[in-house]
Amino acid sequence: MRPILAMVRKDLQLFLTDRRAVIMSLVAPIAIASFFGSIFSGNSNADRARIPVAIVDQDGSAISRGILDRVRGDKWVSVSTPTADEARAAVQKGALTVAVIIPGGFGDAAGRAFFSGANRPTLTMWYDPSHSTELGLVRGVMTQYVMESVSAEMFTGEQGRKVIDDTLASIDSMRLSGQQQALLRDLLQSARSFYSQATPAPADGATSTTPRRGLSMPYSVSEEAVTSGRNAAYNGYAHSFAGMGIQFLLFASIDLGVGILLERQRGLWKRLRSAPVSRVSLLIGKATSGSIIALMTLVVSFAFAMLVFGVRIHGSLAGFGLVAFATAVMAATFGLLIAALGKTPGGTRGIAILAVLMMVMLGGAWIPSFIFPAWLQQLTVVIPARWAVDGFDAMTWRGLGLQAALVPTAVMLAFAVLFGGLAVARFRWEEA
Amino acid sequence: MLEVRSLRKTYGDHVAVHDVSFSVQPGEVVGLLGPNGAGKTTTVSMIAGLVTPVSGQVLIGGEPLAGDTDPKKRTIGLVPQDLALYDELSALANLRFFGALYHLSADALERAIASSLQLVGLADRAHDRVSTFSGGMKRRLNLAASLLHDPDILLLDEPTVGVDPQSRNAIFDNLETLKARGKGLLYTTHYMEEIERLADRVVIVDHGRVVASDTLEGLQRFAPAGAAGASLESIFLALTGRTLRD
Ligand SMILES: Nc1ncnc2c1ncn2[C@@H]1O[C@H](COP(=O)(O)OP(=O)(O)OP(=O)(O)O)[C@@H](O)[C@H]1O
Ligand SMILES: [Mg+2]
Numbered sequence: 001m002r003p004i005l006a007m008v009r010k011d012l013q014l015f016l017t018d019r020r021a022v023i024m025s026l027v028a029p030i031a032i033a034s035f036f037g038s039i040f041s042g043n044s045n046a047d048r049a050r051i052p053v054a055i056v057d058q059d060g061s062a063i064s065r066g067i068l069d070r071v072r073g074d075k076w077v078s079v080s081t082p083t084a085d086e087a088r089a090a091v092q093k094g095a096l097t098v099a100v101i102i103p104g105g106f107g108d109a110a111g112r113a114f115f116s117g118a119n120r121p122t123l124t125m126w127y128d129p130s131h132s133t134e135l136g137l138v139r140g141v142m143t144q145y146v147m148e149s150v151s152a153e154m155f156t157g158e159q160g161r162k163v164i165d166d167t168l169a170s171i172d173s174m175r176l177s178g179q180q181q182a183l184l185r186d187l188l189q190s191a192r193s194f195y196s197q198a199t200p201a202p203a204d205g206a207t208s209t210t211p212r213r214g215l216s217m218p219y220s221v222s223e224e225a226v227t228s229g230r231n232a233a234y235n236g237y238a239h240s241f242a243g244m245g246i247q248f249l250l251f252a253s254i255d256l257g258v259g260i261l262l263e264r265q266r267g268l269w270k271r272l273r274s275a276p277v278s279r280v281s282l283l284i285g286k287a288t289s290g291s292i293i294a295l296m297t298l299v300v301s302f303a304f305a306m307l308v309f310g311v312r313i314h315g316s317l318a319g320f321g322l323v324a325f326a327t328a329v330m331a332a333t334f335g336l337l338i339a340a341l342g343k344t345p346g347g348t349r350g351i352a353i354l355a356v357l358m359m360v361m362l363g364g365a366w367i368p369s370f371i372f373p374a375w376l377q378q379l380t381v382v383i384p385a386r387w388a389v390d391g392f393d394a395m396t397w398r399g400l401g402l403q404a405a406l407v408p409t410a411v412m413l414a415f416a417v418l419f420g421g422l423a424v425a426r427f428r429w430e431e432a
Numbered sequence: 433m434l435e436v437r438s439l440r441k442t443y444g445d446h447v448a449v450h451d452v453s454f455s456v457q458p459g460e461v462v463g464l465l466g467p468n469g470a471g472k473t474t475t476v477s478m479i480a481g482l483v484t485p486v487s488g489q490v491l492i493g494g495e496p497l498a499g500d501t502d503p504k505k506r507t508i509g510l511v512p513q514d515l516a517l518y519d520e521l522s523a524l525a526n527l528r529f530f531g532a533l534y535h536l537s538a539d540a541l542e543r544a545i546a547s548s549l550q551l552v553g554l555a556d557r558a559h560d561r562v563s564t565f566s567g568g569m570k571r572r573l574n575l576a577a578s579l580l581h582d583p584d585i586l587l588l589d590e591p592t593v594g595v596d597p598q599s600r601n602a603i604f605d606n607l608e609t610l611k612a613r614g615k616g617l618l619y620t621t622h623y624m625e626e627i628e629r630l631a632d633r634v635v636i637v638d639h640g641r642v643v644a645s646d647t648l649e650g651l652q653r654f655a656p657a658g659a660a661g662a663s664l665e666s667i668f669l670a671l672t673g674r675t676l677r678d
Contacts, residue, residue: 003533268517
């Protein structure tokens with residue numbers, strides 16, 4: 001026991017005397033995590049960025065104005081009304097996500113098509129291909145408001161009355177069966193008599209800013225971001241600090257591994273091996289000091305995130321502790337593995353840094369893994385950092401209970417056993 | 433006290449040590465002399481348990497080492513060829529660490545540290561970082577670090593490389609003190625005058641084999657023809673030849 005304690009003490013002394021290493025492992029994760037956190041927090045529920053959409057109204061009809069009014073009131077988009085050329089240029093530059101062109105005659109044509117289904121006018125959308133997901137959202141928004149605006153005008157507006165008159169006049173020339181023509185005539189005549197009795201407002205109602213009622217969406221949507229905690233909300237900082245904490249914890253494990261190689265190179269390992277200390281004790285001593293340094297990194301960066309960015313452990317505190325412990329042990333055994341597989345300190349450091357960066361990138365430490373394509377999400381379960389990130393997410397903003405910490409903890413401890421076993425098997429014990 | 437029997441070590445096809453046998457008695461200094469790559473460090477490493485021999489035996493008090501934690505390891509003190517010290521730590525922190533590896537209690541450790549620092553003349557620099565030490569001071573600390581557990585046998589692998597004559601003489605004085613206390617010393621070097629000053633017996637190795645093993649006077653029989661009172665160097669060159677080794 002005494003030799004193990006002495007090794008831990010000595011490694012901590014060494015760590016603390018290297019001021020640059022201390023700063024590197026404490027300040028760097030905080031700086032980088034703050035950056036990533038600020039990017040992904042912009043996505044929080046409260047101030048979600050609205051999609052910039054342009055409506056180019058080349059029609060100027062009551063229907064097209066009705067569409068514009070309704071879109072302006074939507075919470076998902078911010079609307080501008082440039083000319084067609086300006087809109088196209090802005091989409092190309094990326095300043096606009098979607099531009100919707102309402103062509104001349106759209107209102108009339110849409111009104112006619114509303115009843116007959118024939119000669120539907122075209123609504124053109126120019127979109128930024130780097131935002132193709134938002135196109136779907138804008139299409140949905142437009143569907144709702146075009147339907148509302150056209151139907152409102154058809155049943156209550158001036159333009160609708162004219163369209164109904166025109167349609168009635170042309171029913172005979174439509175390619176419909178006699179019975180269908182008769183039914184459509186009935187429908188339109190009922191609509192016309194509905195106007196003459198039920199329209200209370202004069203014609204200037206068309207310029208009113210509150211759209212009149214027509215068909216409306218037969219439902220409304222109530223949205224709630226679901227995390228299991230009472231007040232938990234997605235917190236980009238919780239995620240980014242976990243991610244960067246893990247990344248720098250793995251960097252600390254590189255220092256552990258390369259440190260062993262340096263000790264060997266300098267002949268220090270000869271002293272360790274000539275003393276009556278077992279191999280297991282030597283590795284446990286190294287892994288323990290590595291875990292402690294790794295945990296310090298993690299604790300400091302989370303403490304910073306809690307104080308400065310209001311990150312909270314909404315889930316189980318014990319679960320958080322378990323995940324942190326398992327992550328540190330996994331990282332320490334990873335360090336031993338680096339020492340076992342490495343040859344020269346310099347070359348090993350280079351390769352190990354690459355491996356760690358790949359690991360944390362694929363583990364979702366930089367960008368949350370739920371953004372990854374499904375196949376990649378499935379593939380990355382073989383990456384220990386992924387479990388660490390998921391475990392910390394579960395215990396912080398997702399607000400899950402101890403139960404949710406158990407699987408990530410167990411998986412990481414299994415990785416630790418694997419890494420540790422490989423390290424013992426491959427470690428070079430001869431000091432020539 | 434220390435007996436080495438037919439040690440052999442190979443690295444792949446390369447035979448680093450062919451067949452080396454000798455012994456070291458209490459209060460005796462045995463010089464292990466040989467050109468670069470002769471197998472001196474490999475031999476010392478096998479004695480200290482750092483390297484497992486392919487065949488042969490290392491007997492300490494008549495028994496072989498039984499594993500990593502064998503208490504008999506405490507009778508051996510290794511002074512590595514490299515300066516095996518943590519430059520970033522103070523001399524004291526270094527010694528506390530190395531002493532703890534031998535399970536010394538806190539009291540015993542502090543006493544051992546004080547006396548070994550005293551011996552090598554670094555007591556007043558105990559709290560300074562090793563990186564601020566001169567080459568000679570580092571060599572002396574390298575020696576002190578191996579004395580904490582009061583070993584009976586000291587394995588010294590080129591303990592005076594790169595030091596000035598003052599430090600070298602200080603180290604010699606230290607070693608003579610240790611010899612007078614009854615320690616057995618195995619002393620590896622390329623410097624003939626060190627062997628002439630210190631060694632009771634000399635083992636000359638070349639290409640992993642012992643080519644001569646005798647007292648200084650006894651080695652005279654290997655002197656080049658007609659050279660009465662030949663220097664150790666001329667005997668050494670006569671035995672190992674003049675071809676370069678590296
Ligand atoms: N780990 C190793 N792998 C391969 N060959 C080795 C290894 N260690 C030593 N050797 C070889 O074994 C031989 C003996 O090396 P050793 O270091 O014991 O010599 P030495 O007598 O101590 O030399 P020097 O005077 O240069 O210190 C040399 O040829 C060396 O190249
Ligand atoms: Mg050597």
